[in-house]
Amino acid sequence: MGNVKYLMVLAIAAVGLFAVPSMLATYAGTHTVEANAPDTTDGSTSGKALDCRECHGYIDNAAQASNDSTGIYQKHINGANDTTYTTYLGYYGTDMNSDAANISVFSGYDLFFTANVNKSDNKVLPGDRLGHKNGTIDWYVVQDNLGGNTTGRVGNKATDSYGGKAWSGCLFCHRAAFFYGGTHTRVQVRGCTNDWCHGNNATARPDGKSYMADIPGYAASKAAQTGKWLNRSSDAHNKWFNASSQVQDSYINAKTGQPISKDYYTCMGCHTHANVQLSITKSTGYDATLTSVGSGAINAVYVVNTTNTTQLYSYKEGAAFKK
Ligand code: HEC
Numbered sequence: 001m002g003n004v005k006y007l008m009v010l011a012i013a014a015v016g017l018f019a020v021p022s023m024l025a026t027y028a029g030t031h032t033v034e035a036n037a038p039d040t041t042d043g044s045t046s047g048k049a050l051d052c053r054e055c056h057g058y059i060d061n062a063a064q065a066s067n068d069s070t071g072i073y074q075k076h077i078n079g080a081n082d083t084t085y086t087t088y089l090g091y092y093g094t095d096m097n098s099d100a101a102n103i104s105v106f107s108g109y110d111l112f113f114t115a116n117v118n119k120s121d122n123k124v125l126p127g128d129r130l131g132h133k134n135g136t137i138d139w140y141v142v143q144d145n146l147g148g149n150t151t152g153r154v155g156n157k158a159t160d161s162y163g164g165k166a167w168s169g170c171l172f173c174h175r176a177a178f179f180y181g182g183t184h185t186r187v188q189v190r191g192c193t194n195d196w197c198h199g200n201n202a203t204a205r206p207d208g209k210s211y212m213a214d215i216p217g218y219a220a221s222k223a224a225q226t227g228k229w230l231n232r233s234s235d236a237h238n239k240w241f242n243a244s245s246q247v248q249d250s251y252i253n254a255k256t257g258q259p260i261s262k263d264y265y266t267c268m269g270c271h272t273h274a275n276v277q278l279s280i281t282k283s284t285g286y287d288a289t290l291t292s293v294g295s296g297a298i299n300a301v302y303v304v305n306t307t308n309t310t311q312l313y314s315y316k317e318g319a320a321f322k323k
């Protein structure tokens with residue numbers, strides 16, 4: 001009987017496949033292979049055309065759940081569209097500058113940095129100096145002999161552009177090609193606290209700001225210095241942030257191959273609907289004991305007992321994705 005029931009369920013399921021064409025459509029059309037369409041401007045093909053939302057639509061929905069979440073999502077989409085910034089990320093630059101000496105040598109350019117990775121098409125090689133053309137969002141090779149590589153690349157357009165799509169925001173945070181991780185899907189998870197994004201407690205920069213602060217438009221933004229502020233001992237959430245940074249995540253940094261740290265969970269704790277369980281040990285308490293010995297002058301002996309007083313537990317309820 002049990003088997004008969006099971007077979008009936010299968011039969012219904014099979015009929016269901018015909019009754020719901022959209023389910024079949026998912027795997028239909030095997031003769032039409034979707035290309036990861038190349039970008040005609042620079043020939044790069046890194047995860048630009050495949051729409052993440054076809055399968056991960058729930059994330060797009062969650063990002064648009066309220067005006068607040070949409071606003072933050074939109075800021076990341078804006079970031080994806082800003083090639084002044086994404087080219088810096090894409091070429092793994094660390095030294096953006098607007099030095100007067102460079103401006104006078106490379107006229108028509110106002111920002112400069114050195115490329116630290118090999119673009120797959122060899123139009124830009126490590127050591128090449130890139131220049132941001134005045135009044136545009138485009139970057140070009142302005143000097144190509146710094147890394148000891150052969151010449152002939154001056155004038156190559158370096159812009160690493162993949163914005164302008166409804167799902168560009170996904171790529172902004174997940175695109176492995178920013179750091180040339182080379183995963184086949186070109187997708188990885190990186191935390192908010194990445195050095196090139198909001199920064200962390202180890203950002204080795206003079207003022208602790210992330211590399212985002214090198215872009216003139218973001219130089220003074222809070223977003224470029226979040227990690228720096230959380231890393232100040234005077235910040236009330238500093239201990240939480242630092243303790244989280246000692247814990248390894250399951251996700252791997254595509255560039256280093258090492259697990260990323262869980263410090264970004266702190267950001268998600270406050271800024272998302274994720275659950276947070278708190279266990280806070282309150283400050284150390286003092287018990288003073290005053291003992292009077294003998295007559296005459298009084299000797300006072302203070303014994304200070306330092307004991308942890310209270311442990312507080314609390315729970316922020318929610319789900320990673322807003323309901
Ligand atoms: C055809 C459906 C499909 C499409 C399109 C798709 N994904 Fe996925 N994605 C999956 C599946 C299935 C998994 C879970 C794989 C697993 O469990 O190991 C996944 C997992 C992920 C993960 C999590 C990996 C982890 O370790 O937890 C990320 C991040 C991700 N996808 C991002 C993207 C992005 C960004 C895009 C667009 C470039 C995209 N996906 C397009 C099906 C898809």
Ligand code: HEC
Pocket residue numbers: 052053056059060073076167169170171172173174189190191192264
């Ligand atoms: C602001 C940066 C950011 C944006 C924008 C973003 N993600 Fe994520 N995503 C993350 C982070 C950080 C995690 C890891 C969360 C964790 O550790 O639990 C993650 C996790 C994921 C996962 C694995 C967990 C899961 O629930 O499946 C998938 C899949 C994923 N993202 C896909 C997407 C897609 C698709 C988009 C665009 C619709 C997108 N993400 C937009 C930062 C982002």
Ligand code: HEC
Pocket residue numbers: 192193198199221222223226227230237264266267268269270271
């Ligand atoms: C203790 C809760 C808390 C933590 C932890 C936290 N934030 Fe915030 N964040 C806030 C609040 C509250 C605001 C709004 C007030 C303000 O701007 O200071 C804010 C503002 C911001 C802003 C907007 C600034 C602007 O220009 O308007 C950004 C970006 C941001 N946080 C990113 C992060 C990142 C990245 C992390 C992790 C490194 C993080 N936050 C950790 C609570 C938190």
